[in-house]
Every structure is written in structure tokens, then in C-alpha cells.
Amino acid sequence: MCGIVGAVADRDISDILIEGLKRLEYRGYDSAGVALIDQGKLNIRKEVGKVAALEKVLSAEHAGHTGIAHTRWATHGKPTEANAHPHFSGDKLAVVHNGIIENHESLREELSSKGYVFASETDTETIAHLIHLLMEEGKSLLEAVKAAIPRLEGAYGLAVVHADDPERIVCARSGSPLVLGLGFGENFLASDQLALRQVTDRFVYLDEGDIAEITRTSHTIWNVDGQQVERPVERIQGKADSADKGGYRHFMLKEIFEQPAVVKNTLQGRLGSDHILEQSFGNGASDILDKVQSVQIVACGTSYHAGMVAKYWIEGIAGIPCRVEVASEFRYRKFVVSPGTLLVTISQSGETADTLAALRLAKELDYCATLTVCNVAQSSLVRESDLALMTEAGPEIGVASTKAFTTQLTALLILTVALGRRYAIDKVKEAAIVSALHSLPGTLATALELDDEICGIAETFADKHHALFLGRGIQWPIAMEGALKLKEISYIHAESYPAGELKHGPLALVDDDMPVVAVAPNDELLEKLKSNLEEVQARGGQLYVFADKQAGFKNESGLTVIPVPHSEEIVAPILYTLPLQLLSYHVAVFKGTDVDQPRNLAKSVTVE
Numbered sequence: 001m002c003g004i005v006g007a008v009a010d011r012d013i014s015d016i017l018i019e020g021l022k023r024l025e026y027r028g029y030d031s032a033g034v035a036l037i038d039q040g041k042l043n044i045r046k047e048v049g050k051v052a053a054l055e056k057v058l059s060a061e062h063a064g065h066t067g068i069a070h071t072r073w074a075t076h077g078k079p080t081e082a083n084a085h086p087h088f089s090g091d092k093l094a095v096v097h098n099g100i101i102e103n104h105e106s107l108r109e110e111l112s113s114k115g116y117v118f119a120s121e122t123d124t125e126t127i128a129h130l131i132h133l134l135m136e137e138g139k140s141l142l143e144a145v146k147a148a149i150p151r152l153e154g155a156y157g158l159a160v161v162h163a164d165d166p167e168r169i170v171c172a173r174s175g176s177p178l179v180l181g182l183g184f185g186e187n188f189l190a191s192d193q194l195a196l197r198q199v200t201d202r203f204v205y206l207d208e209g210d211i212a213e214i215t216r217t218s219h220t221i222w223n224v225d226g227q228q229v230e231r232p233v234e235r236i237q238g239k240a241d242s243a244d245k246g247g248y249r250h251f252m253l254k255e256i257f258e259q260p261a262v263v264k265n266t267l268q269g270r271l272g273s274d275h276i277l278e279q280s281f282g283n284g285a286s287d288i289l290d291k292v293q294s295v296q297i298v299a300c301g302t303s304y305h306a307g308m309v310a311k312y313w314i315e316g317i318a319g320i321p322c323r324v325e326v327a328s329e330f331r332y333r334k335f336v337v338s339p340g341t342l343l344v345t346i347s348q349s350g351e352t353a354d355t356l357a358a359l360r361l362a363k364e365l366d367y368c369a370t371l372t373v374c375n376v377a378q379s380s381l382v383r384e385s386d387l388a389l390m391t392e393a394g395p396e397i398g399v400a401s402t403k404a405f406t407t408q409l410t411a412l413l414i415l416t417v418a419l420g421r422r423y424a425i426d427k428v429k430e431a432a433i434v435s436a437l438h439s440l441p442g443t444l445a446t447a448l449e450l451d452d453e454i455c456g457i458a459e460t461f462a463d464k465h466h467a468l469f470l471g472r473g474i475q476w477p478i479a480m481e482g483a484l485k486l487k488e489i490s491y492i493h494a495e496s497y498p499a500g501e502l503k504h505g506p507l508a509l510v511d512d513d514m515p516v517v518a519v520a521p522n523d524e525l526l527e528k529l530k531s532n533l534e535e536v537q538a539r540g541g542q543l544y545v546f547a548d549k550q551a552g553f554k555n556e557s558g559l560t561v562i563p564v565p566h567s568e569e570i571v572a573p574i575l576y577t578l579p580l581q582l583l584s585y586h587v588a589v590f591k592g593t594d595v596d597q598p599r600n601l602a603k604s605v606t607v608e
């Protein structure tokens with residue numbers, strides 16, 4: 001979703017801003033822009049489309065030592081140049097903003113009545129005019145931002161510059177993340193530290209409600225009560241260059257192939273030879289887990305599918321009641337919290353607006369504790385939850401989530417054991433699950449050897465308009481995730497059904513133009529699934545079955561079998577995810593879509 005980068009330095013910062021925007025491209029956007037202050041003059045340049053297009057039109061006049069930049073994902077108003085950020089008021093003040101100002105209509109009316117003329121349809125432009133108005137009343141840039149903030153309802157991460165105060169950026173955070181990057185004689189800010197890794201490894205994360213200003217030599221922060229505060233400086237080690245496809249054609253393919261390694265990283269330090277290491281959950285975790293009598297999972301998108309799989313594990317193996325719900329529904333529904341319920345959020349980014357809102361809501365209710373399964377250590381979900389079980393997927397750049405999902409499943413299986421050893425999981429069962437987890441990275445690597453074979457069948461999907469994905473039991477959410485991947489990146493309409501529901505509706509759609517994908521491990525539902533698939537064959541449907549080698553499927557007319565290596569049943573949902581990801585990937589490549597940044601989608605959805 002939208003991205004913010006800003007810099008104050010003693011050198012031209014236009015390249016730093018463009019590089020920062022490029023590093024945020026993966027989040028999804030449809031226009032981009034920069035505002036640079038040079039010798040007391042504000043220069044703004046915006047373009048619809050990619051950052052590369054913006055970079056091309058920047059000329060020598062677009063230089064400066066202070067500036068802000070933005071990638072916009074359209075919410076209020078179409079993706080046009082006028083609606084792109086930065087927005088301005090007069091010829092000296094510019095603003096970039098992530099999030100949504102909910103009272104923008106009343107602000108627009110008020111500001112219009114005071115003579116402000118709006119150049120865009122956006123909510124953000126009201127912020128620019130409001131700050132301008134407050135400065136006209138005699139306030140400094142910082143005072144004006146401080147006075148404007150209480151007037152804004154909704155979510156924002158924003159940054160403001162003024163040409164008359166050319167060595168300062170003022171920024172504020174409420175509901176949308178912002179981080180300051182500290183340099184030597186220069187300072188930066190961004191909505192995600194990834195944007196600044198080329199210039200610094202020292203970061204200061206703003207808290208909810210913080211207002212901050214950066215100059216070349218200082219950074220100052222005020223908390224929600226207006227008191228000046230110090231926030232810790234965090235050093236982020238590790239590989240800075242996320243813009244590296246490592247020889248793969250797309251980030252998505254690279255990330256699919258990273259899965260054996262990142263699943264291994266996620267297991268690291270959490271498994272003994274025959275038991276899980278509960279102390280790896282963090283201080284006080286055992287006391288919290290002791291209290292848990294039921295689980296409520298809340299998440300969005302792919303992370304929600306991980307939650308659906310976990311429900312089968314937590315109820316079926318751990319013996320604990322578990323409910324799972326998409327965050328956008330959960331947060332607006334009245335529900336009953338039973339005593340001893342653990343609220344579990346699942347999120348790659350840790351910043352998804354609905355999931356974060358659900359966590360904040362839950363903290364006011366009677367949950368016994370909150371735990372997040374998350375991939376970003378500095379994220380809001382991690383900061384605001386009692387416990388965090390980190391997935392070690394590393395930065396995921398492809399908008400369609402792959403390695404984040406399988407590492408979430410890995411972490412959730414570990415959580416299942418941690419909870420279940422207090423209920424239905426005995427030592428023998430725990431040892432069996434731990435053994436399956438130990439061999440999982442190797443099994444995943446074998447599944448990736450199917451790549452060429454899957455590429456071979458993908459072409460037959462490229463001219464289809466619809467596809468059906470079927471699974472039973474715990475493989476139903478895997479079929480859902482397979483369908484989601486296909487629609488996200490190839491734009492083919494794909495639906496998933498529990499195979500037993502086929503004859504209650506979707507069978508009417510089946511004909512010889514309808515590919516039907518089925519997930520068929522050798523489990524206790526295999527025979528039931530086979531009868532469902534015969535119903536498809538009898539109607540001329542084209543079946544593609546991802547089947548355990550021992551499941552007894554054979555290639556025949558209308559039935560293509562993709563043999564998946566055998567695995568322990570408990571980890572089969574993780575294993576079967578990989579061939580489905582490869583199928584979507586190759587179909588999208590055949591169709592020529594933008595695999596890593598599919599149209600209309602964002603990596604991190606920080607607005608409702």
C-alpha cells in the first residue's frame with residue numbers, strides 16, 4: 001500500500017528518495033511523487049504508474065537537500081497525477097500521507113469556505129490546507145502540525161515540509177507506521193525501514209500518537225500527551241538489499257524456492273529432539289499458555305487461510321476449542337468471549353489495519369492474553385501483543401504471499417503442540433509431530449522438484465476464465481489458498497470448495513472448459529474425495545489432482561495427476577501448498593501478468 005520516504009541532508013537527496021520508493025514498490029501502488037526543497041523553492045513532480053516513470057521525468061531542477069516522496073495506492077479518487085502525493089497548499093507547503101482521514105468531507109467544506117481551492121479529490125489535500133491555514137495564523141511548521149493533528153479523525157502516517165523552513169521535516173503517526181532513520185549529519189524517515197536500508201541501519205520507531213521532527217543533526221519526538229520523549233534507537237543487522245531477485249525471474253519464484261530454508265529458520269531454536277522448546281516463546285509464555293482454554297484466531301487474506309488450517313490442528317490434535325474469523329468481520333461483530341480464550345492474530349506485515357484494530361478491540365475485552373504470529377519484529381502487532389511467535393520468512397516482496405504462509409503454518413503447528421501438551425497431546429504424539437517438523441524442510445525441497453512438470457501443465461490454464469479448487473478437511477483451506485494465489489496473480493476467477501459441497505452448487509459449473517484442481521494426500525478422507533472427483537469426471541471436467549504417490553491415481557483422459565512426495569499427514573497442508581503456488585506462478589507467467597505486483601493489490605493493507 002502507500003509508502004512514505006523523507007530525507008534532510010547536506011547533499012542532493014533526490015536519488016535517496018527514488019531508491020527508497022523503489023524499495024517500497026512491492027507494497028503495491030499506482031502513482032508516485034516527490035517534493036524537494038531547493039534554495040527556498042518547493043519543486044513537486046508526480047507521475048501515474050511506476051517509480052521508474054517518475055525517475056525518468058525528474059530533471060536537474062528536481063534536486064534538493066530536503067524532501068518527501070510517496071507511492072500512492074488509490075483510495076479517495078482515481079490514480080491520476082492530480083490525486084498523487086505530495087499534496088500542496090500554496091507554493092511552499094507539501095504533505096505526504098498514508099491512511100485515511102475519515103472527516104475529510106467536513107474539513108473540505110470548512111477549508112473551502114475559507115477560500116481554499118482543492119486541486120485533487122483526495123482526503124490528504126485537506127491536511128495540507130489545514131496546516132497552511134494554521135501557519136497563516138502565525139504558527140511555525142511544527143506548531144501548525146501539532147495544532148492540526150487533533151482535528152484529524154482516522155488513520156495517518158504523514159510528513160510535511162515547508163520551503164521557508166528548508167531543513168526540517170515534521171511527521172506524525174496514528175494508525176499507520178513511521179520510522180526515523182538516523183544518519184551522520186543527515187536524517188531520514190519512512191513508512192518502512194526497508195526504504196532506508198541503503199542509507200542507515202539505525203532506526204527509531206514512532207509510537208501511536210507521536211509527532212516528530214527531523215533536521216540534519218537532530219530528531220525530536222513528542223508523545224500523544226505532547227511531552228517530549230526519547231524512543232530507543234534500534235540497529236537492524238542483516239542483509240540490506242531486498243531488491244535482489246537472486247537470479248530468479250520474479251521475487252515470487254525466489255520466495256517459493258526459499259521455503260525449505262525459511263521453514264528451517266522458523267523451526268530453529270524451537271525444537272528439541274522429541275519435544276518443542278517452550279522457552280523460545282519468550283518470558284512468561286508458559287504461565288500464559290497454562291491459562292488457555294480456547295483460542296480465537298483473527299487475520300486477513302492468506303494469513304486467514306493459515307488460521308483456518310490451525311483450527312483443524314488446534315481442535316483436532318490439541319483438543320482445544322478454536323474459532324477463526326477474518327478481521328474485518330470480527331472487529332464489527334458482537335461476540336461472546338469465553339473464559340481463558342487466547343486471541344491469536346496472524347499477519348505477515350504486522351500492520352494490516354483490520355487485524356490491528358481487532359487486536360486493539362480484544363485488549364479491551366476479557367481475553368486471557370494476546371499472541372501474534374508475525375513476520376516483522378518491529379511491527380505494531382508485535383509491539384502491542386503479549387506474546388509474539390515470529391515467522392522467520394525474511395522480507396517477502398512478491399505481493400502474493402508464499403513463504404510467509406508456510407512459515408505461519410510452521411509456527412502455528414508449534415503453537416498447537418505448546419497448547420496441546422496441556423490437553424490432548426501426550427509425549428509420544430509430541431515426539432511424532434516434532435519428528436515430522438524436523439524432516440519438513442527436506443520434504444519441501446523435494447516438492448520443489450515438481451517445478452518443470454507443473455510448468456508443463458500451466459499452459460493449459462492460461463486461456464481459461466474460471467477454475468475450481470477442491471480439498472477436504474484440513475486441505476480445504478489449502479485449496480482456498482491455491483485459488484486465492486491463482487486469482488491474485490493470473491486474474492483467472494478461481495473458487496474453492498470443500499469437495500463434499502460440490503453437488504450443492506458448483507457442479508453446475510463443471511464442463512470440459514473448467515479446470516478442477518484437487519488436493520489429495522493419502523489421508524482418511526481420500527476415498528470420499530475420490531468419489532467427489534468422479535462426479536467431476538462424469539461431467540467432462542478437466543481434473544488436475546495433486547496426489548500422494550500412494551493415493552492410487554493414474555493419468556487418463558480428463559485426469560492429470562501431479563505426484564507429490566509422501567509426507568507425514570500432520571505436515572501435508574504445508575507440503576501441498578508449494579505445488580499450488582508453482583501452478584499459479586507459471587499460469588501467470590504464461591499470461592504475461594505483473595507477477596510480483598498484480599494490478600489493484602497491495603502487499604500491506606494499512607487502511608480499512
Ligand code: G6P
Pocket residue numbers: 300301302303346347348349350351352355399400401601602603604605
Ligand atoms: C494483503 C496481501 C496478502 C495478505 C493480506 C494480509 O491483501 O496482498 O498477501 O495475505 O494483505 O496481510 P498480513 O500482512 O496481515 O498477513
